[in-house]
Amino acid sequence: MQTKDSILIHTEMIHDARIVRMNAEHLPKNIRRWLGDSVGHWEGDTLVIDTTNFTDKTRFRGATENLHVVERLSRLDANTLLYRFTVDDPEPGTGPGAAKRRGGDQPADL
Numbered sequence: 001m002q003t004k005d006s007i008l009i010h011t012e013m014i015h016d017a018r019i020v021r022m023n024a025e026h027l028p029k030n031i032r033r034w035l036g037d038s039v040g041h042w043e044g045d046t047l048v049i050d051t052t053n054f055t056d057k058t059r060f061r062g063a064t065e066n067l068h069v070v071e072r073l074s075r076l077d078a079n080t081l082l083y084r085f086t087v088d089d090p091e092p093g094t095g096p097g098a099a100k101r102r103g104g105d106q107p108a109d110l
Contacts, residue, residue: 007040007047020049027053032065034058046074064091 001008007020020040027037037053049071056065071085081103088097 026050029053032056036067036069043072046072048072060087063087063089066090 001010005022005024007022009018009020010016011018016035018035018038020038022040024039026039027033031037032053032055034055034057036051036058038049038051040047040049042048049069051069051071052067054060054063054065054067058065058067060067066089068088069085071083074082074084076082083103086097
């Protein structure tokens with residue numbers, strides 16, 4: 001779902017709903033959210049989502065509350081979405097990482 005000011009991303013797993021505030025500033029560091037504070041903007045045809053301000057309870061794959069995630073979503077064609085993301089946590093031992101995934105409609109005969 002998308003409005004002028006925000007995009008809602010509903011994930012199938014665990015049924016979480018993320019609200020991405022478009023063209024906004026991040027909340028103050030003392031305001032922490034389970035799914036972080038997601039702020040988005042468009043770079044051409046690519047949606048860029050910058051997420052910070054996680055809680056100390058999130059602990060995504062051992063990350064700390066200082067986790068920083070940048071996601072990039074691009075439509076390659078009518079049926080294919082390219083999802084790329086980078087993660088970084090300044091805490092010792094966590095380090096940066098990146099990945100990408102192409103998704104699209106599956107053939108009916110699978």
